[in-house]
Amino acid sequence: MHRALLLWPAAALALLGCAAHTPAEQLAPASDTVRVCEGSRCVDQHRSHQRWQPPAADAAAERRLEALSRLAAQDPKAAYDLGLRLLRGDGVARDSFQAIEWLRQAGDHGLVAAQLALGRIYLQGLEEMGPDPAEAEAWLGRAAAQGNKEAGRLLPQAQAAKRDAQAGYQVRAAERSAWGRWYAAAPYYWYWGGAGWILY
Structure with a gap:
């Protein structure tokens, strides 16, 4: 009881400190800068600054993939090749779903x-x-x-x-059809005793 009386003034002071600030001040970020680290190098920069750079695309590889995709739409052997490349990740990002789709197209054409x-x-x-x-x-x-x-x-x-x-x-x-039978007779380990859960 005495401990609670001693803690009450400290809690009241903390609440008064929060009440002294407006809602906008309470929600405002503490600083306009953030620390951004890449590997072992860290820099402080403004929150609104964006640093994400998309990975550099290999333009030649993209052109080859587009050309093979156009060819695969017409030629079953090209569809098979594209499916294998997608399975292996050979010159393209691995994509097993697309690989199977291209292989199915080639297989459907005999x-x-x-x-x-x-x-x-x-x-x-x-x-x-x-x-x-x-x-x-x-x-x-x-x-x-x-x-x-x-x-x-x-x-x-x-x-x-x-x-x-x-x-x-x-x-x-x-x-699955027998599933309903077991749970009807399965006993519980815990039951509610009014003041809380009690283990049998």
Whole structure:
């Protein structure tokens, strides 16, 4: 009790100090400058100064990419090349989504190399994208139908993975339907006792 009485005057003085300032003064920044550091070098500069510089673009690389993109829209082999470059980050920023889009365009136009590549990608999965055995089977089947021996060798693996995935899905669906049963009977560890939570 005595400690609270001693702290009260200090708190009152702090509040009076805040009340002495106008709202605009309370919200105003303490200084018009900020310290900006890059590596081991720091400088003070005005808050309104902008220093961000976009990365320098390689104009020649951008022209090559634009030319390949235009060519890829017309030629399946160029679409395949662009897809590979995007997968590898070879001369372009890595972009697996765009890579697959270009490979699909090439595969849809009958390019066996693109169909095989898509079959492998969907069979194994890629980065954030997990495997998709049904897609793998479809693309490998298209390549195998054109006589590609590697696709013919991988096709049974894709079909087995598809069967396993379907079986796994059926198990998960059964588990989901049974989910409501377990929580109805599951006991709690804590209960509310009026003054707070109490562990059984």
